[in-house]
Each structure stands twice: as C-alpha cells, then as structure tokens.
Amino acid sequence: MYGKGLIKGLGVTLKRFVNTYLDDLKWAGKRYYTQEGLAHRSSKDANGIFTVQYPEEKLPVPEEFRYVPFLVYDELEDGTHHNRCTACGICSKVCPPQCIWIERATDPKTGRPKQEPAAFSIDLDICMNCGLCAEYCPFDSIKMDHDYEIAGYGRTVHHLDELLKPASYYDEIRPLNSAREAAIRKEKEEAKAAKAAARAARAAKK
C-alpha cells in the first residue's frame, strides 16, 4: 500500500511525542533540575525530552574531562604557596601546537637557573586541549581544568596569575587522579628516605 511507510514513520514520531508526556508524568515534577532527573536523561533509559536546561542545570563533567590547562600550587602549613612547577619544560616540549611559553627563573645572586618559572604563558587561542602536557608532567603540576565557562570579549592568554590554582581545587575536580598521584609521590619519597637512611647507616658504620 502506498503511504504505509509514511504512516509507519509518523507512528514513530507520535510514539516519541506521547512518551514525552508519559515520562514527565512518571517522574512527577522531579525530572528537571534534580540530579536524579539529569542522570536519567543521560542514561540508556532516557525517554522523552532529552534537553539539559543549561545554564540552570549543568551536565556534570566526568573526571577525565579536559578543557584548558592550569597550574597547581600547594598551600603549605605556614600559609605560603608552593608552585609545583619546576620549569623543567617538558610540557612545552610535548605540546603539539607549541602554545606554552616558560621562562625559567634565575637566582639573582648566583645567576644560576632556579627550579621555578619566572613567567608561564599559555595562548588559549592556540591550545588544542589535547591534555598531553598534563599527561607527561612529572611533577603533577600542569593539569587540565574542568571550567569551560571562560568565554570573553577578547583573545585569551593565560599568564602565571590566571594559571595558578590551589591543590584543593585539583583534588575537588579530579579526586581519583589526585589520590593516585599523591600515593605515587608518597611512595617515591619513602623510597628516597629509606635510601638516604641506608646510606646514613652505612656511613655511620664506617
């Protein structure tokens, strides 16, 4: 019969239309602006209206989500900040579009290079959000941010003051990663301490 295919197709759209209301009824007002509702709308059982009402509700981003890079600093007990970055330059070497500029600080007295950056700039209009810098940073210093709401009225270049964010922020956005990295760091430090202790013991024997 001519037109059967059309009717079948219209049946599909009609079913989806009806489902929208059925699903709304089933959730009785809890479908929007709640975490469960949002999770339901992005699950395999999503049915009916699929829309996320951004900016009132935001789709949670997964832990591995990467947007733009930032630098982590530790808050020390005495209240000072310790920048984890040692200006080793690995991130700027590995960066595919070469958007990271690092100026290594020098000691004003000796003139020798210090293990910290004097300037650190990332041109976000070149950055491709690939995450290689964070992947290969040996000091867990440069990390990929979750904050995507950074649109502005001009070009964006992040210098040291925009880049630095506290370790607590990093722990919050990537809890699993930061715990894993902290464990590895601790292990390394313990191994180092054990080695030093052994060396000291050997020296004492002599």
Add this chain to the structure above:
Amino acid sequence: MSDLDFTTRFPTGVVADERKGYEGYIVDADKLVEFATALRDEFGFDYLSSVTGVDYINEGKLEVVYHAYKTTGGAGLVFKTQVDREAAEVPSLYNIYPGADFQEREAWDLMGIKFTGHPDLRRILLWEGFEGHPLRKDWKEPYFEEDVKPFKSRWPEGDFHRAEDKNPYGANVQYPDKFDPEKWQPEGEDALYGSLAKYQTTDESGLVTDHITVNLGPQHPSTHGVFRIAAKLNGETIVNLKPVMGYLHRNHEKIGERNTYLQNMPFTDRLDYLSSMSNNFGYALAVEKLLKVEVPERAEYLRVIMAELTRIQNHLFAIGMFLNDLGAFFTPSLYAIEERELILDIFEMVSGSRMMCNYFRFGGVVRDLPEGALEKIKGLVLDRLPRKVDEMDRFLSENEILRSRTVGQGYLSAEDAIKYSAAGPMLRASGIPYDIRRADPYSIYDRFDFDVAVRYNGDIYDRYYIRLDEVRQSLRILEQAIKDIPEGEILSGKPQYTVRVPAGESYGRVEGPKGELGFYIVSDGKANPYRYHVRAPSFINLTAFGPMCVGLKVADVVAVLGSIDIVLGETDR
C-alpha cells in the same frame, strides 16, 4: 609477494626497492604506464588506493609512491617511481586508474610533480596563482620558526609573543620578491570554468540552448561544511560537475612533518572530526608497524570497542545529515544525534573529550576504562542501540518520499566504484564486499564473527541503507568484544613522549567509517616523521562524485553528496 615475478615480465625498468626499511618496486618513469597496466590486467591489482609524493631533497629526487590492492583481498603492492626534482614529470595513471585523478592533482598542487597526460591538472587544495609548492622540503611558510618541534623559543627563555607580531604585515602572509600588487592580475577561476567546457545543445526545432554554470558553496547548507560544487547545467540537468575543495585546507601534512610522532596524535583527531578514534587507530598502526611494538590484549579490545562505537555514531550522524539534505529537516537528525550524544558521553568519560579523543598511544591506549564506563557501554550496546537502530529503520527506510528520491538515483556501478577508488560504504553499496577488517585484518578483527555488509544496487538508497547494516554489524562486534575483554595492561612499555622510530616507510590502514583511511609515513630515524601523508577516504570518494551526478537534477546532487558522507576536515586536510 613471492608469487609476483616482475623481473621476468619486466627485464628492465623494474627493480625491487632495497633501501633499508622500504618495500616494493621502483619503476622507471617511462615504464610506469606499461607496468600499471600489467598490474591491473595481469596481476589482479585492480584497486589503486593511494598516491603519495615524497621529496627526497638530499638525493635531489621526488618520488611518487603508489599503493595498489586487489578487491578480492590480501596484502597490497607498493611501487614507486623517481624523478629529478628540477624536472619533475611523471606519466599520469589517470587512464588506468581514474581514482588517481584527485590524488595526482594533490601531488601537483603541494609537491609540484607534473603528471603528463592528466586531463585536468589544476591545483586542488590551494588556489591557482599560489606561490610555490608547500610540501617541498625547501618551501617555508610565513610563520616558519624551525624545521622540527619542539621550538627552542618556548623554553627556557619563553618570551611570550604571537607569531603575527613578528610578521611585517601582522598576519600569516608572505609575498615573492619584486611582487607588485598593482601590476599583478589575479588568475581567478578561469581554469576551473574552462575545465567544465562550453556546451550548446540544439533541439529538434533548431532552438539553441546555452549551458549555464551554477556554483553551490562554499557557503551552502547542503555541502556539509565549506565545499563547493561547480556544475554545468542544461536546463536543470547536470551535464558536467566538478567539486572544488581546499576551503578547509589546514596543512595537516606540513605541520605533521614538523611534529614529533606523538604530537601528531591529537592532530589526527581533527582529520575526520566525527570519528577521531578511528583516525587515532590508523595512525597508531602505521607507527607501530615501524616501531614493531606489541599491543597488550586489553588495549586491543579497547581499541576495537572505541573504533566500533565511533563507526556507529558516525553512521548515525551521516544518516541524520543525509535526511537533512533530502529536506526532512532536522527530525531524523535530532533522533540520530540523541544516540550520538550518549556515545559521546562514553568518549568523554574515557578520553576526556567528546570529539577530540586523543586516546591511542603507540603500543596501547592512554588510560583504562574508568569505573562505570563498561556498564554504560553494555547498556548502550546490549539494550538501547539495537532498539534505536530498529526504530530508525522503521522511521525512515520504507518512507515513500525517501524511496522515490533515492532508489535508482546516483548510480555507481561496481566497475566504476573500483575504477574511481571509492572506499567504505560507497564501494560496498555497489556490490563489492571489500572491508579491510576482513580483507586484510588488522588488530584483532580476525577474532570476531561479523558479516561484511554489502548491497548491490549502487544507488543512493543502498548507500543509505548499508550504513544501518554496518551499525548492526558493529553492534555484533561490540557484543563479542565486551564479553571477551580481558583484564591486564593497557600500554606496552612506559609512557614516553619522544619515540625514536627506525628508518623506513610504512603504510597503516584501517576501515574507517568513511572507508579506507591510510597513513603513509617515511621515517629517517629521527623524532619527527620525514613524510606524513594521509589517504583520506572522504577526499578520494569524491572522485566518483562528478560522474555519478551527470544526468541528474540539481536537487539530486545534494542527495548524492549526502550519501557519500564527506567530512571536510578530512577532504581538505
């Protein structure tokens, strides 16, 4: 390749390539046409996959590398021809393999190799009048900084500046010496319109009709991006049609030769930006072939899972956009994009980005599945997607309007599909059951039980429906993969950001959602590839686009283009 006895057949002019790490044969330029004819007619290599130009500047030679295959399956054959850099002329293979058409034009455009006998040797990605051939090793762009990355200016005295600030014009431009814009005449589009030829027809009553030229694009809603079609019309019927591209030519290969091997990985994401995972796959295979590393079992499964999910979301998107082109504005797309979003959620969870996954590494993948990801994949593959694919099928496939627009239209015969080097769904919809996953298995595809989707009518409808078939087959593969996936390592060796690749050449190819995606890499033993070429299925599938459209109406051209499923990032690179 021991059964191929070229030396008896060609006592002179053909020698085996004995450079270290290289394979195949070197053919004298004057023997090339004869050799290729014999290859096609006597040895059964009916499918010319890829044509690549390589600039060996130290030897003063330009080399053209050809990769030929049999559509019945099996390993391929590489043959090369070398010419002097200063007088680079190679006979065109257009008459033997018409699929070489665009690829030879590309080699002319970017490498400056003249193909004698090519009927329409114009620039293809750049414009007529552009100065120089950019892929030659001695050609430098305006923002040239150093031959290879990483640049020294970034560290340890990284003084931040923008590249344009150092250019006298404040932009990415350079002009030849003694260039006077006032005296200069633009070359314009004469070459393009000339290639379309002038026509006049006279009907029975003696009425003379001039044919008109119509341009669609580069800004046109049906062209899937910035693509342009120049068509010669008789009334409303197409008499000749040429695709015009390069509006998204982002110099992937030139940048790729400056990058280190790892740095190219995120760039491959941006080739066919709908299916970054399978681009990663092809590139990783090509480099791993040179590195000779083994990939751990679990990583192989993860690779297959991601590649097949990519295929599903790409095909859903292609179907949605194709229906858009037919005029079913947005409803089918909305349904398709809904499923795609759920797959992208998985990609985001696993790799960190929805589209630009950058997930593969040489010898494995970057990270294991996070908690809950496998459950999500299972939910989609075992429950939701089969349901939704059936719904899509019910929704569209029997629709009378869709059928009357597509059945019997835009026909591509099996012979033509091979001739024009069409790949992927386009080749299989014309009745050639050629799927690299089966014909020349890579990774662990030989373990899975699946059918090569094939349809025989070669029209637009079959090219639409084969995508649904392929989604169903991908679901079958996924079911097996998520059942069998073992625990274990995901990367062989330690993660490292510079790899030294032994000198040699390699060609890695995968069955991407759009067709055969190949990466040709020449390594000179350093940290950066010497030559990096992409065999882009979207680009080569367009070779058949013109011939397919002759005799159709303008509105059907849009449907034909939609059924080829191109992505401009890959077409123009």
Add this chain to the structure above:
Amino acid sequence: MENNELNSPGYEIPDDMKSVVSITTLDKIYNWGRRSSVWPMMFGLACCAIEMIATAASRYDFSRFGMEVMRPSPRQSDLMLVSGTVTKKMAPTIVRLYNQMPEPKYVVAMGACASGGGPFKEGYNVVSGVDKLIPVDVYIPGCPPTPQALINGLIKLQELIDTQSLKTVRWYQKGELAAVPVPVLGPDLIYPKDIPAIQEAGKEA
C-alpha cells in the same frame, strides 16, 4: 521574560497592576527583543560546526534562547558563528558573507581556530584568527568548545546586547556604514590595506 525583569527601577507600579503593566525604557525593550531572537547563520567551517549542530540539537537546544532559526542566507541572519579554522582560501568568502549581513550583526569566534588561529596557526593556508578579517564580539576558547561552553558564549553575547543603547549603536549613526574590504587571493592572501606596503617592499627587493 518575567514582568519584573523588564521593569526599569525607579517607577513604582501599584501592586494590583503588577501583573498587567510594566514600565520600561525603550533601550531595554529594544535590547530584550533583539537578545531573544538572535538568528545565527547556518555556516559551519570545521570541527566546531559539529559541536554547533550538537548545540542546536535536542540535548542542548539553543532554541531556548530564541536561536533555533538558523538561516542559510546571510541576508536574514544576525549572528555569524565562526565555527572553525578560517583558511586563506575561505577568507574572501567570509568577508563577503559578513558584508551581506544586515545590521545589527554580531560575530562570535567559536573555538581556538576562529579566535586566534588555533593549533593549525603555523600552517601556510590559515588565517590567524577571524578578527584579522572582521570585527569579533565574543571569543570562546576551547578546541572545540563543548556545547555548554558555546551556550555560555552565547549568553555572553546576550549580555553584550543588553549593554547597547539606541543612541550609540553604530547602525543608527548618520552616514553609510563602510563595508569591510574583501581580501584577494594572490600569491598569498592580500589584505587591501596592505597593498601600499607590499608595493614598497617589492620595490626594495
């Protein structure tokens, strides 16, 4: 828009009339009308265009902001969403499209490529940011910006529209608005403003 959002402060409305009457300034109602019906041009360049389509689709659905009417013709659109890498070959077309758009018109540079050249900046066929060609109102970093980031940028655009005033907007000033000169494809891209300088450099060489 809620009634009290439209109200201009400083004018007291009796309680019983609050649901029917609203006193506002002309600027405010003018901007409110424009910000709620920004029609983008259906114009995709590269990868970002796919995210733009995803934003138009059901999950993020920018029709909630009155933006769903994507016009294929520049003559009917208010907003050019430059979604992807601007190449030299495409540059003349983009400028021409911009000139064809009627005022008021806005440009959003979506993603790194459109903002400043992006990862492909060093390439020989890439324009270092669309602001080298036409004026840009909002820049959205990211490669590609996720749909939520794009909507965030579009909200920024709405905020920009809110600050404009009938008295000062360029399209109600006296005189013709000058079109942006279209660059030419020569041996390389030629910006019309550079022609004297190029000539000078050619003579010296």
